[in-house]
Amino acid sequence: xxxxxxxxxxxxxxxxxxxxxxxxxxVASVLVxxxxxxxxxxxxxxxxxxxERKGLGxxxxxxxxxxxxxxxxxxxxxxxxxxxxxxxxxxxxxxGVVHFLAPIVLVVAVFMGFAVLPMGRNMAxxxxxxxxxxxxxxxxxxELSVFMAGxxxxxxxxxxxxxxxxxxxxxxxxxxxxxSVAVVMITGSLSLGKxxxxxxxxxxxxxxxxxxxxxxxxxxxxYAIAATAETNxxxxxxxxxxxxxxxxxxxxxxxxxxxxxxxxxxxxMFSISGLGTTLFLGGWSAPFEFLSWVPSWIWFFSKxxxxxxxxIWLRGTLPRLRQDQLMNFAWxxxxxxxxxNLLVTALWRFLGPGWEQWVYCSAIxxxxxxxxxxxxxxxxxxxxxxxxxxx
Amino acid sequence: xxxxxxxxxxxxxxAALLFSIGLAGALTRRNAILVLxxxxxxxxxxxxxxxxxxxxxxxxxxxxxxxFAIFSIAVAAAEAAVGLGLVxxxxxxxxxxxxxxxxxxxx
Amino acid sequence: xxxxxxxxxDLRPTDEDLSVGTLGRGHPAFVGMQAxxxxxxxxxxxxxxxxxxxxxxxxxxxxxKNTVHCALAxxxxxxGLALLFLDLDAQFAGFAQILVYIGAxxxxxxxxxxxxxxxxxPKDGVFSKNWFAGLVIxxxxxxxLGWAVxxxxxxxxxxxxxxxxxxxxxxxxxxxxxxxxxxLPLEIVALLLTAALIGAVIVAMDEKERAR
Numbered sequence: 001x002x003x004x005x006x007x008x009x010x011x012x013x014x015x016x017x018x019x020x021x022x023x024x025x026x027v028a029s030v031l032v033x034x035x036x037x038x039x040x041x042x043x044x045x046x047x048x049x050x051x052e053r054k055g056l057g058x059x060x061x062x063x064x065x066x067x068x069x070x071x072x073x074x075x076x077x078x079x080x081x082x083x084x085x086x087x088x089x090x091x092x093x094x095x096g097v098v099h100f101l102a103p104i105v106l107v108v109a110v111f112m113g114f115a116v117l118p119m120g121r122n123m124a125x126x127x128x129x130x131x132x133x134x135x136x137x138x139x140x141x142x143e144l145s146v147f148m149a150g151x152x153x154x155x156x157x158x159x160x161x162x163x164x165x166x167x168x169x170x171x172x173x174x175x176x177x178x179x180s181v182a183v184v185m186i187t188g189s190l191s192l193g194k195x196x197x198x199x200x201x202x203x204x205x206x207x208x209x210x211x212x213x214x215x216x217x218x219x220x221x222x223y224a225i226a227a228t229a230e231t232n233x234x235x236x237x238x239x240x241x242x243x244x245x246x247x248x249x250x251x252x253x254x255x256x257x258x259x260x261x262x263x264x265x266x267x268x269m270f271s272i273s274g275l276g277t278t279l280f281l282g283g284w285s286a287p288f289e290f291l292s293w294v295p296s297w298i299w300f301f302s303k304x305x306x307x308x309x310x311x312i313w314l315r316g317t318l319p320r321l322r323q324d325q326l327m328n329f330a331w332x333x334x335x336x337x338x339x340x341n342l343l344v345t346a347l348w349r350f351l352g353p354g355w356e357q358w359v360y361c362s363a364i365x366x367x368x369x370x371x372x373x374x375x376x377x378x379x380x381x382x383x384x385x386x387x388x389x390x391x
Numbered sequence: 392x393x394x395x396x397x398x399x400x401x402x403x404x405x406a407a408l409l410f411s412i413g414l415a416g417a418l419t420r421r422n423a424i425l426v427l428x429x430x431x432x433x434x435x436x437x438x439x440x441x442x443x444x445x446x447x448x449x450x451x452x453x454x455x456x457x458x459f460a461i462f463s464i465a466v467a468a469a470e471a472a473v474g475l476g477l478v479x480x481x482x483x484x485x486x487x488x489x490x491x492x493x494x495x496x497x498x
Numbered sequence: 499x500x501x502x503x504x505x506x507x508d509l510r511p512t513d514e515d516l517s518v519g520t521l522g523r524g525h526p527a528f529v530g531m532q533a534x535x536x537x538x539x540x541x542x543x544x545x546x547x548x549x550x551x552x553x554x555x556x557x558x559x560x561x562x563k564n565t566v567h568c569a570l571a572x573x574x575x576x577x578g579l580a581l582l583f584l585d586l587d588a589q590f591a592g593f594a595q596i597l598v599y600i601g602a603x604x605x606x607x608x609x610x611x612x613x614x615x616x617x618x619x620p621k622d623g624v625f626s627k628n629w630f631a632g633l634v635i636x637x638x639x640x641x642x643l644g645w646a647v648x649x650x651x652x653x654x655x656x657x658x659x660x661x662x663x664x665x666x667x668x669x670x671x672x673x674x675x676x677x678x679x680x681x682l683p684l685e686i687v688a689l690l691l692t693a694a695l696i697g698a699v700i701v702a703m704d705e706k707e708r709a710r
Binding site for chain 3: 397398399400402403404405407409410411412414415418420421422424425427431432438439442445447451454457458461464465466467468469470471472476478480482483488490
Binding site: 095098128129130133134136137138139140141143144147148151159163166170173188189190 | 564566567570573589590593594596597600601602604605608609612668669670
């Protein structure tokens with residue numbers, strides 16, 4: 001019975017598609033999955049906006065929105081109506097075509113990333129041999145849309161925000177990729193389905209998720225940092241910080257286009273959390289062996305929402321990083337540690353199962369982290385303060 | 392979208408067209424960066440040629456064409472980086488990227 | 499064998515057939531066409547679409563006046579090329595093309611345009627004085643290449659002559675090839691990329707910072 005529940009969406013899709021003639025079935029099957037993804041993730045996005053505003057409100061010792069519907073549940077409906085009915089103002093000197101295309105490119109590129117995520121057993125839209133590469137290729141395409149938005153607005157603040165955002169995104173893309181490469185090294189495949197399959201084993205009831213290994217924990221932390229920076233979430237949200245740059249690269253966007261940017265940002269958050277759960281948290285596999293009767297897609301989406309809650313928590317708790325602090329952090333701390341993580345992963349594989357791999361790998365990583373923290377995070381000693389008066 | 396219905400000549404013609412468009416761009420534009428854009432187009436056309444011949448060639452399982460194309464992509468990225476660095480450095484001296492204006496060594 | 503087997507043994511392509519310069523008797527294209535179950539158009543719709551996108555992007559990249567528009571059109575051309583690679587069953591090359599060219603080279607070009615004030619329209623026009631000569635040369639090159647392709651079209655694999663089995667190239671095979679057969683190019687490219695990175699940073703660095 002529980003296997004039926006586990007595969008219920010797959011069976012539903014097969015039965016729906018079975019009504020069509022044979023030559024149309026592959027296309028129709030893909031189309032049905034695409035429609036489901038396009039409807040499901042924006043619905044999750046609506047839920048997440050309420051969650052975020054209520055959560056941030058509670059962290060900041062206030063109640064979030066509570067006027068629309070009980071506990072503010074209908075707030076996204078109100079937001080949607082507002083953004084659809086607001087006037088779409090395009091600055092007269094703005095570059096019309098590029099200004100129009102930027103949010104579209106963002107949303108399309110982000111939606112494409114969902115195609116390879118395995119959301120349950122046999123529930124990835126496309127089972128690609130190079131799935132991880134495809135995902136990162138789509139992620140890289142989002143940077144261009146950020147630049148297009150900032151440049152086409154002919155606004156100094158927009159351009160500044162766009163350049164900062166692009167610099168930040170390309171800087172953190174390298175640690176993102178390198179921490180995923182460690183997972184690929186151990187699994188031996190770029191296919192996301194195989195990566196989840198490799199984590200779906202249990203010893204003594206505990207799962208073989210990669211986060212429970214030293215290199216996996218370090219990799220996951222660096223992946224999480226890089227993911228927060230890639231999606232421009234606080235504490236890395238300088239490009240869109242309201243107190244800094246008006247609204248950064250989407251200053252000149254109003255109405256539906258702004259809603260598309262907002263949607264794009266949250267969807268990017270979903271897709272990158274989805275990839276993080278697939279790579280490190282075991283994807284759709286259950287935490288304990290006795291819980292594997294629960295359908296796999298419930299586990300995937302629970303882990304996804306857990307990651308979103310952690311994102312919201314980070315946003316409410318940590319202060320913003322300055323641009324130069326952000327870049328220093330990326331190039332001088334996270335990147336060397338990801339490279340060391342790769343070496344440690346190789347060492348793990350080389351030492352083989354046993355106690356040695358645990359002890360040596362944990363020791364090397366802990367030592368490296370402490371050493372880099374001591375060296376990099378020393379308090380800078382400034383000289384006596386110099387004052388400049390207006391003469 | 393079966394491969395069997397497109398002749399190899401189709402891909403080669405597209406590559407030749409793209410190559411000559413890139414060449415025209417590299418030879419006729421004033422801005423140094425647009426010359427580099429033309430060069431990138433030419434490199435991409437060559438990559439398309441390589442992959443097309445790999446696919447239609449006698450031994451695709453040897454991966455020779457694909458490997459060549461991947462190395463070509465890597466080298467082209469490096470060359471673009473260095474070229475654009477040079478353009479920026481020249482801009483600092485001449486305060487322009489206009490190639491017609493950089494004729495101090497003429498004659 | 500990458501050509502479909504014909505039932506007529508005397509019409510199977512020989513090595514002589516495949517070399518340029520002989521008129522192939524009973525070229526596989528004609529044999530293959532009859533062996534197919536249904537009629538196929540000489541160019542598939544997907545290929546025409548992708549080729550049109552690529553060529554349109556390339557043309558826009560060299561003809562537009564605004565430099566940033568040229569860079570964005572170049573990105574469209576890159577995307578079209580990636581689609582063509584995917585059409586040719588080279589998935590790894592296609593995704594690498596998107597990741598490297600659109601994700602890195604296009605952004606590099608755009609940043610360079612911004613740093614050199616390329617988005618301001620120049621006074622004297624965007625084409626150089628000798629544009630006609632350049633155009634003639636490019637047209638000449640295309641004429642030569644096109645003639646070479648069309649003149650040898652009879653000997654090239656065509657519809658029905660193309661490999662019927664798509665080569666299943668897994669990433670594992672590519673990795674294996676990189677480590678075993680292509681390890682020397684791999685190491686050299688790694689060295690080259692490091693040198694290019696350091697070189698580009700030094701070349702583009704501010705002069706005052708270098709003097710320090």
